[in-house]
Amino acid sequence: MSVSLTLLGLLEREPSHGYDLKRDYDAFFGRGKPLPFGQVYATLGRLARDGKVVVGDPEAGDGPDRKRYVITEAGATEFEDWLSEPVAAEPHLQTVLFSKVVLALMLGRDAERYLDTQRAAHLKRMRELTEVKRSGSLVDALLADHGLFHLESDLRWIDLTAARLDALAAEVTAR
Amino acid sequence: MTAPLLEARGVTLSFGETPALRGADLAVDAGEVLAVMGPSGSGKSTLLHCLAGILAPDGGEVHFDGRRIDRLGEQERSTLRRDSFGFVFQFGQLVPELSAEENVALPLLLGGARRADALARARAWFPKLGLDGLERRRSGELSGGQAQRVALARGLVAEPRVLFADEPTGALDSLTGEHVMDLLVDSARSQGTTVVLVTHEARIAAYADRETIVRDGRATSLTGRAAR
Ligand SMILES: Nc1ncnc2c1ncn2[C@@H]1O[C@H](COP(=O)(O)OP(=O)(O)OP(=O)(O)O)[C@@H](O)[C@H]1O
Numbered sequence: 001m002s003v004s005l006t007l008l009g010l011l012e013r014e015p016s017h018g019y020d021l022k023r024d025y026d027a028f029f030g031r032g033k034p035l036p037f038g039q040v041y042a043t044l045g046r047l048a049r050d051g052k053v054v055v056g057d058p059e060a061g062d063g064p065d066r067k068r069y070v071i072t073e074a075g076a077t078e079f080e081d082w083l084s085e086p087v088a089a090e091p092h093l094q095t096v097l098f099s100k101v102v103l104a105l106m107l108g109r110d111a112e113r114y115l116d117t118q119r120a121a122h123l124k125r126m127r128e129l130t131e132v133k134r135s136g137s138l139v140d141a142l143l144a145d146h147g148l149f150h151l152e153s154d155l156r157w158i159d160l161t162a163a164r165l166d167a168l169a170a171e172v173t174a175r
Numbered sequence: 176m177t178a179p180l181l182e183a184r185g186v187t188l189s190f191g192e193t194p195a196l197r198g199a200d201l202a203v204d205a206g207e208v209l210a211v212m213g214p215s216g217s218g219k220s221t222l223l224h225c226l227a228g229i230l231a232p233d234g235g236e237v238h239f240d241g242r243r244i245d246r247l248g249e250q251e252r253s254t255l256r257r258d259s260f261g262f263v264f265q266f267g268q269l270v271p272e273l274s275a276e277e278n279v280a281l282p283l284l285l286g287g288a289r290r291a292d293a294l295a296r297a298r299a300w301f302p303k304l305g306l307d308g309l310e311r312r313r314s315g316e317l318s319g320g321q322a323q324r325v326a327l328a329r330g331l332v333a334e335p336r337v338l339f340a341d342e343p344t345g346a347l348d349s350l351t352g353e354h355v356m357d358l359l360v361d362s363a364r365s366q367g368t369t370v371v372l373v374t375h376e377a378r379i380a381a382y383a384d385r386e387t388i389v390r391d392g393r394a395t396s397l398t399g400r401a402a403r
């Protein structure tokens with residue numbers, strides 16, 4: 001998820017100081033990984049260079065280093081384009097999971113054990129996310145659910161693959 | 176590490192020629208919520224029935240609270256189930272002739288409680304589970320999710336040491352299912368009830384502390400018991 005597009009979106013709401021942008025970014029998008037101030041200002045600098053934001057007139061009470069950033073027409077267009085474009089529904093045809101299973105089988109390693117280890121890791125993460133969901137805000141819960149559904153679909157694939165390991169082994173070692 | 180509250184050791188059981196359990200090992204600590212997962216037909220329900228004293232295994236041992244229970248007679252097992260265990264199943268478990276509150280009170284009534292006391296304790300569960308006002312309904316007049324919460328209250332009303340839940344959300348949509356799981360885990364935790372939860376859904380298993388996978392009648396723990 002691009003930081004610059006997120007900041008553009010926050011600026012599309014209203015002109016803001018770097019400090020406010022960081023606060024809102026951390027609250028809704030940071031997920032426990034606060035955005036360093038340096039990165040906020042570097043990103044805003046790049047956006048200004050590219051003509052997507054400008055530094056607005058200071059308001060009464062603003063300190064000397066408290067610049068207010070305002071989104072430009074070009075910035076707003078870029079943001080709207082991004083917002084209306086669906087995220088690529090990636091088929092993930094060559095996932096790490098898949099590669100590991102096939103390589104394990106080719107090399108005669110214990111692919112089932114690998115799948116079991118992966119299943120345990122997925123379930124562990126799902127337990128953590130479920131805990132977040134049960135104790136957090138609605139924002140946290142919805143994000144956790146997003147992760148849970150993805151992990152769940154991986155797990156279904158793991159179960160299906162585990163059930164077909166013998167056939168898959170025959171196919172990948174046949175050449 | 177202290178001894179587990181409930182343990183199966185090398186449990187075997189066949190239905191005629193069909194071996195359902197082929198040496199299943201499983202241990203549950205007091206207060207733990209354990210998910211039992213695995214493919215359809217792998218033996219999850221059979222294992223749960225052996226742990227709960229519903230079925231007597233052909234071989235192996237089942238221990239509960241320091242006592243071997245797999246060799247008890249039907250009468251003793253029935254007493255054990257009534258006094259120490261609670262149950263929630265997938266569906267078809269409420270008695271249609273009884274009201275919701277009578278259904279919840281049933282384990283207390285069977286345990287010899289006075290009717291007024293049993294009903295009062297049963298009624299206390301309705302607001303906790305968001306079922307206010309449904310006390311007098313018959314099970315045919317409840318939605319699937321409501322009936323499942325009534326069944327959950329019935330499973331927990333006698334404050335069992337262990338709650339056995341076999342696909343308790345299997346007949347519910349995922350949002351309702353998760354709501355029931357939330358209530359199940361919260362209620363079990365608050366009264367210290369140990370839970371053995373059979374499910375093939377990872378999202379449901381994720382409410383547990385730990386999971387065990389049953390395959391071909393054998394159980395594999397992917398994560399060890401927490402050292403206590
Ligand atoms: N009462 C019974 N009579 C005969 N065979 C049975 C009986 N109950 C279970 N079985 C067989 O024992 C095996 C294990 O069944 P079990 O019900 O324990 O599976 P399960 O893991 O709970 O499956 P599911 O996820 O479909 O509920 C299966 O082969 C099943 O056909």
Ligand SMILES: [Mg+2]
Nearest residue numbers: 219220221341
């Ligand atoms: Mg079953």
